Amino acid sequence: MAARVVLELCVETPAGIEAAIEGGADRIELCAALALGGLTPSAALMAFAGRSGLPVTALIRPRAGGFRYDKMELQVIADDIARARAAGLAGVTIGAGGLDGLDLAAMERLVRAADGMDVTLHRVFDLVEDKARALEAARALGVARILTSGGAASAAQGTATLSALVRQAAGRPGILAAGGIRAETVRALLDATGVLEVHASCGRAAPSTAGELAFGFAGADRQMTDLAAVRALRTALDRT
Structure with missing residues (x-):
């Protein structure tokens, strides 16, 4: 059996958490501001997610932009990891670095702060030029998995790199494919890469009023979790 x-x-809302449960997700990555690539969720949302019954990993990213952090920002990240732990979450999704590689000193500090929790290396990995070297660094740090599109705009465009990473990792760490994951194309992605974990938002456009848009209270790209899309993706993944 496969x-x-x-x-x-x-997901970034309580409704998204419910859709993940009902649609058949195995794990939740909880965040805020998905339109910015995801930021750290609030302590209250983490507490809500911690009662969901699914394993939840919180994205810990204190601001939009790159992933080079100063001492103050690293302290904020460490404090938010502690909040995720206090909320009973299974893990955190973290990362630090840039084109020339992972910031190993920062990563070591953050992994220590998350001791005993499930740790995912986020898509800072996609900005790193030498991905084979970064994978070995992640392995040495003890992260559970790497969230990546293979350095491309989407997982479908990064299949060659994803496949190479799966072979190199040999299951440790796991390779969590991300970027444009859809029910219609996911089987081809699995066949081409051998990945055993996928990450998706299953979003659809969220309605906003003209006033909300005019005052900047919502963006034109705001999305909400689509339960039907979650179910369709789960069905596609389970198809043999």
Whole structure:
């Protein structure tokens, strides 16, 4: 029997959490501001997610932009990891670095702060030029998995790199494919890469009023979790 492919659903609202549960997700990545690539969720949302019954990993990213952090920002990240732990979450999704590689000193500090929790290396990995070297660094740090599109705009465009990473990792760390994951194309991605975990938002456009848009209270790209899309993706993953 083929191994079940893990579906991690990225959500930013209580309704998204409920859709993840009802749609058959195996794990939740909890965040805020998905339109910015995801930021750290509030302590209250983490507490809500911690009662969901699904394993939840919180994205810990204190601001938009790159992933080079100063001492003050690293302290904020460490404090938010502590809040995720206090909320009973299973893990955190973290990362630090840039084009020339992971910031190993920062990563070591953050992994220590998350001791005993499930740690995912986020898509700072996609900005790193030498991905094979970064994978070995992640392995040495003890992260559970790497969230990546293979350095491309989407997982479908990064299949060659994803496949190479799967072979290199040999399951440690796991390779969590991300970027434009859809029910219609996910089987081809699995066949081409051998990944056993996928990450998706399953979003659809969220309605906003003209006033909300005019005052900047919402963006034109705001999305909400689509339960039907979650179910369709789960069905596609389970198809043999």
